[in-house]
Amino acid sequence: MKLLSPVDQIFLWLEKRQQPMHVGGLQLFSFPEDAGDDYVAQLAEHLKSETRVTSPFNQRLTSKFGQPAWTEDEHLDLEHHFRFEALPTPGRIRELLALVSAEHSHLMDRQRPLWEFHLIEGLQDRQFAVYTKVHHSLVDGISAMRLFQKMLTTDPDQRNMPALWSMPHSKRGKKEQSAPSLWNTVAHMLGESGKQISTLPKVSRALLQTVREARKHPVYQSIFHAPPSILNNKITGSRRFAAQSYSLPRIKAICKASDSTVNDVVMAMCASALRTFLMNQDALPEKPLVAMVPVSLRTDDSTGGNQVGVILASLGTHLSDPAERLNYIHDDVKASKARYADMTPEEILNYTAMMLAPTSFQLLTGLAPKWQSFNVIISNVPGPKEKMYWNGAELIGSYPVSIAMDRLALNMTLNSYGDHIEFGLIGCRRTLHSLQRMLDYLEDGLTELEAAYSL
Amino acid sequence: MKLLSPVDQIFLWLEKRQQPMHVGGLQLFSFPEDAGDDYVAQLAEHLKSETRVTSPFNQRLTSKFGQPAWTEDEHLDLEHHFRFEALPTPGRIRELLALVSAEHSHLMDRQRPLWEFHLIEGLQDRQFAVYTKVHHSLVDGISAMRLFQKMLTTDPDQRNMPALWSMPHSKRGKKEQSAPSLWNTVAHMLGESGKQISTLPKVSRALLQTVREARKHPVYQSIFHAPPSILNNKITGSRRFAAQSYSLPRIKAICKASDSTVNDVVMAMCASALRTFLMNQDALPEKPLVAMVPVSLRTDDSTGGNQVGVILASLGTHLSDPAERLNYIHDDVKASKARYADMTPEEILNYTAMMLAPTSFQLLTGLAPKWQSFNVIISNVPGPKEKMYWNGAELIGSYPVSIAMDRLALNMTLNSYGDHIEFGLIGCRRTLHSLQRMLDYLEDGLTELEAAYSL
Numbered sequence: 001m002k003l004l005s006p007v008d009q010i011f012l013w014l015e016k017r018q019q020p021m022h023v024g025g026l027q028l029f030s031f032p033e034d035a036g037d038d039y040v041a042q043l044a045e046h047l048k049s050e051t052r053v054t055s056p057f058n059q060r061l062t063s064k065f066g067q068p069a070w071t072e073d074e075h076l077d078l079e080h081h082f083r084f085e086a087l088p089t090p091g092r093i094r095e096l097l098a099l100v101s102a103e104h105s106h107l108m109d110r111q112r113p114l115w116e117f118h119l120i121e122g123l124q125d126r127q128f129a130v131y132t133k134v135h136h137s138l139v140d141g142i143s144a145m146r147l148f149q150k151m152l153t154t155d156p157d158q159r160n161m162p163a164l165w166s167m168p169h170s171k172r173g174k175k176e177q178s179a180p181s182l183w184n185t186v187a188h189m190l191g192e193s194g195k196q197i198s199t200l201p202k203v204s205r206a207l208l209q210t211v212r213e214a215r216k217h218p219v220y221q222s223i224f225h226a227p228p229s230i231l232n233n234k235i236t237g238s239r240r241f242a243a244q245s246y247s248l249p250r251i252k253a254i255c256k257a258s259d260s261t262v263n264d265v266v267m268a269m270c271a272s273a274l275r276t277f278l279m280n281q282d283a284l285p286e287k288p289l290v291a292m293v294p295v296s297l298r299t300d301d302s303t304g305g306n307q308v309g310v311i312l313a314s315l316g317t318h319l320s321d322p323a324e325r326l327n328y329i330h331d332d333v334k335a336s337k338a339r340y341a342d343m344t345p346e347e348i349l350n351y352t353a354m355m356l357a358p359t360s361f362q363l364l365t366g367l368a369p370k371w372q373s374f375n376v377i378i379s380n381v382p383g384p385k386e387k388m389y390w391n392g393a394e395l396i397g398s399y400p401v402s403i404a405m406d407r408l409a410l411n412m413t414l415n416s417y418g419d420h421i422e423f424g425l426i427g428c429r430r431t432l433h434s435l436q437r438m439l440d441y442l443e444d445g446l447t448e449l450e451a452a453y454s455l
Numbered sequence: 456m457k458l459l460s461p462v463d464q465i466f467l468w469l470e471k472r473q474q475p476m477h478v479g480g481l482q483l484f485s486f487p488e489d490a491g492d493d494y495v496a497q498l499a500e501h502l503k504s505e506t507r508v509t510s511p512f513n514q515r516l517t518s519k520f521g522q523p524a525w526t527e528d529e530h531l532d533l534e535h536h537f538r539f540e541a542l543p544t545p546g547r548i549r550e551l552l553a554l555v556s557a558e559h560s561h562l563m564d565r566q567r568p569l570w571e572f573h574l575i576e577g578l579q580d581r582q583f584a585v586y587t588k589v590h591h592s593l594v595d596g597i598s599a600m601r602l603f604q605k606m607l608t609t610d611p612d613q614r615n616m617p618a619l620w621s622m623p624h625s626k627r628g629k630k631e632q633s634a635p636s637l638w639n640t641v642a643h644m645l646g647e648s649g650k651q652i653s654t655l656p657k658v659s660r661a662l663l664q665t666v667r668e669a670r671k672h673p674v675y676q677s678i679f680h681a682p683p684s685i686l687n688n689k690i691t692g693s694r695r696f697a698a699q700s701y702s703l704p705r706i707k708a709i710c711k712a713s714d715s716t717v718n719d720v721v722m723a724m725c726a727s728a729l730r731t732f733l734m735n736q737d738a739l740p741e742k743p744l745v746a747m748v749p750v751s752l753r754t755d756d757s758t759g760g761n762q763v764g765v766i767l768a769s770l771g772t773h774l775s776d777p778a779e780r781l782n783y784i785h786d787d788v789k790a791s792k793a794r795y796a797d798m799t800p801e802e803i804l805n806y807t808a809m810m811l812a813p814t815s816f817q818l819l820t821g822l823a824p825k826w827q828s829f830n831v832i833i834s835n836v837p838g839p840k841e842k843m844y845w846n847g848a849e850l851i852g853s854y855p856v857s858i859a860m861d862r863l864a865l866n867m868t869l870n871s872y873g874d875h876i877e878f879g880l881i882g883c884r885r886t887l888h889s890l891q892r893m894l895d896y897l898e899d900g901l902t903e904l905e906a907a908y909s910l
Contacts, residue, residue, distance in 0.1 A: 077885075084550075
């Protein structure tokens with residue numbers, strides 16, 4: 001039996017009927033060339049026989065001295081966790097996204113290990129899909145995406161690969177150090193590890209005090225400028241998931257022409273899409289939207305090192321000119337990163353805690369203060385550059401499925417894979433109507449930048 | 456805007472993460488003879504176009520003066536309620552039951568009208584299915600089954616029938632008077648209608664007092680004899696649904712040979728199945744199990760009149776001889792009905808309230824007293840005698856999907872349709888392992904009675 005860390009406890013604590021706290025991934029595969037029509041059904045049979053379940057997939061919640069803890073599930077029922085499903089006619093991506101939208105809306109059974117693995121047949125063009133769902137208290141978002149990737153290989157000829165839940169634990173590696181996030185921040189406010197979740201009301205009061213003091217301080221005033229918007233309403237229990245791949249070479253051509261980074265261009269695409277989406281509902285705030293973005297603290301796109309931080313970036317949604325908006329974002333991101341340049345890691349953590357405090361306060365108390373520091377989360381997770389395979393089936397797309405929360409009705413998470421940037425948008429289906437249109441608006445955002453730079 | 460009745464409020468109040476309070480029905484259809492392979496997909500297109508949603512399907516929960524009320528959903532999103540789905544390979548009944556088990560485990564989104572209609576393709580042998588899910592606060596169990604039947608016709612040639620949610624309200628008729636149930640009893644204890652749910656703690660105390668006094672009274676002692684069993688443990692959030700049809704002529708032949716009613720024989724089948732199921736887990740109580748059964752208060756099977764009541768019937772699970780067990784059940788049911796013969800309707804209601812009080816108390820407080828009045832609910836709902844059709848597709852089976860609750864981990868509901876009695880068993884998947892085996896044990900129960908009467 002192992003006690004949950006304070007951060008992991010927070011996910012249990014934040015979970016409500018209309019706010020499930022699980023993360024997921026949608027992976028799209030094509031049949032191996034030599035595969036018969038019953039390829040997916042055979043794969044399902046193979047997976048059903050993988051009844052050896054390794055940690056953390058065999059761990060269920062229990063309680064120890066009144067605190068939540070993990071313990072091995074002695075009666076693990078694989079049929080509950082591994083589900084073989086099918087898409088209805090005509091089996092387009094549209095039907096797949098509808099299925100994932102519905103599944104991602106459902107709470108998981110807390111008496112069992114908090115994960116599900118859905119193998120989905122019935123896609124057109126000899127394709128199939130895997131939708132994986134893991135509670136954030138078991139595995140955090142970035143670790144989850146890495147976990148799903150670990151079940152793959154670069155070798156197209158490898159067969160009889162172990163199921164995700166049967167992999168030897170060592171092969172999956174240790175829980176990786178995550179970027180500073182809302183949750184790490186809250187944990188930081190909680191102080192030393194081992195403190196109980198029962199101190200949360202005290203933490204909320206501390207957060208409120210922090211924010212009030214910061215607002216008086218001229219240096220920090222700039223971080224409370226996010227305008228109110230429909231993205232920051234309360235949410236309901238049903239989700240819409242939208243996902244699409246966009247060409248990385250097209251994005252890189254814009255980087256080159258505009259002297260900006262991939263992350264800048266991706267944010268400009270999001271800014272353009274949000275601007276159109278909100279304008280169409282006559283709901284675009286006058287002041288620019290602000291995104292919370294985990295970034296590499298290096299000033300270029302180089303991959304060395306692991307120095308990541310969180311910035312609040314203005315999305316320039318008040319500007320109508322696409323190139324001007326991209327430059328605005330580029331400068332804002334650069335200034336935010338520069339602010340960290342002379343800070344010690346401890347100072348960065350304190351500064352981050354300050355930025356995220358209003359949102360932490362909202363989430364913990366359910367109350368909306370009169371100010372907020374950001375409107376939306378845009379998270380860019382690096383993925384594999386090489387082609388990946390699973391039992392001979394080529395991975396053709398891999399989309400993160402994240403969490404929508406009260407006051408954060410939309411989450412835009414993306415990863416790179418080979419020649420693509422793959423967006424997964426998750427939102428409250430009632431607060432944000434027709435979220436799926438954002439996919440077209442993202443494409444429009446890319447096209448208008450190409451036009452602006454005559455590409 | 457219309458306030459919820461106290462009984463309907465109770466279903467909202469009883470609903471917990473691991474105890475959803477919706478009821479459902481599973482209907483199995485065969486394709487019309489002239490139908491093409493895309494028959495179900497075409498039907499889905501037709502249903503998608505039925506965007507006019509009538510009461511009660513357009514009603515969502517709201518609050519009026521702090522009490523729950525129904526109001527029209529101005530932004531009804533049909534795609535959320537009508538879902539077109541498919542079974543994975545090989546598309547047997549087994550895959551269908553797995554899908555219904557999973558869907559019935561999920562809470563519905565309270566910000567929307569509390570119903571879902573799942574059209575399911577991909578069944579073998581040119582069959583398809585409909586799984587309908589309605590919250591018990593919107594429509595009670597028996598009314599729900601009648602509602603699902605109202606969308607059908609006896610005319611095999613009728614086409615372009617309106618969707619369940621688009622039917623003119625008058626055609627569906629008024630909410631029918633239901634049998635006395637746990638819920639009506641609790642409402643009775645609540646006293647006059649209009650009282651708020653906030654008086655529930657007071658009701659719980661009153662129930663406890665009632666039970667304590669009744670236990671001192673020799674006449675009532677007999678109703679607290681249900682033995683403790685695994686059927687009366689706490690439940691978890693995941694369900695197993697099992698369903699099968701059994702031959703009515705075979706059941707009637709046993710009735711004739713044993714001079715008993717269809718209800719007696721059905722109860723004997725349940726008794727036999729429960730006996731085997733519990734014996735296999737070394738969990739059969741020494742004392743016989745007790746079932747709560749809504750019955751016609753007439754002493755024969757005649758259909759005239761609407762006089763229904765609730766009895767507690769001993770299932771004779773301590774007896775190993777099948778014929779002896781059937782006779783025991785027959786006598787016990789007869790004696791229970793006879794007890795009502797000289798009572799006024801008010802006296803029957805008071806007596807029923809007494810019988811159900813311990814269970815009402817358990818459900819309302821979550822506490823298990825040291826005694827209980829029954830172990831399992833067996834509910835037999837009359838269904839259509841004639842063949843029914845939906846847009847030309849013949850209804851070949853119709854199975855109720857009811858509610859499992861804390862301390863009532865199994866619910867056995869059945870209806871008649873044509874030449875069959877159709878069982879729907881819903882249970883907690885963790886508390887009751889391998890519930891699907893009960894289907895074979897019910898068949899065994901029928902066979903052993905045939906052998907006992909040399910049929």
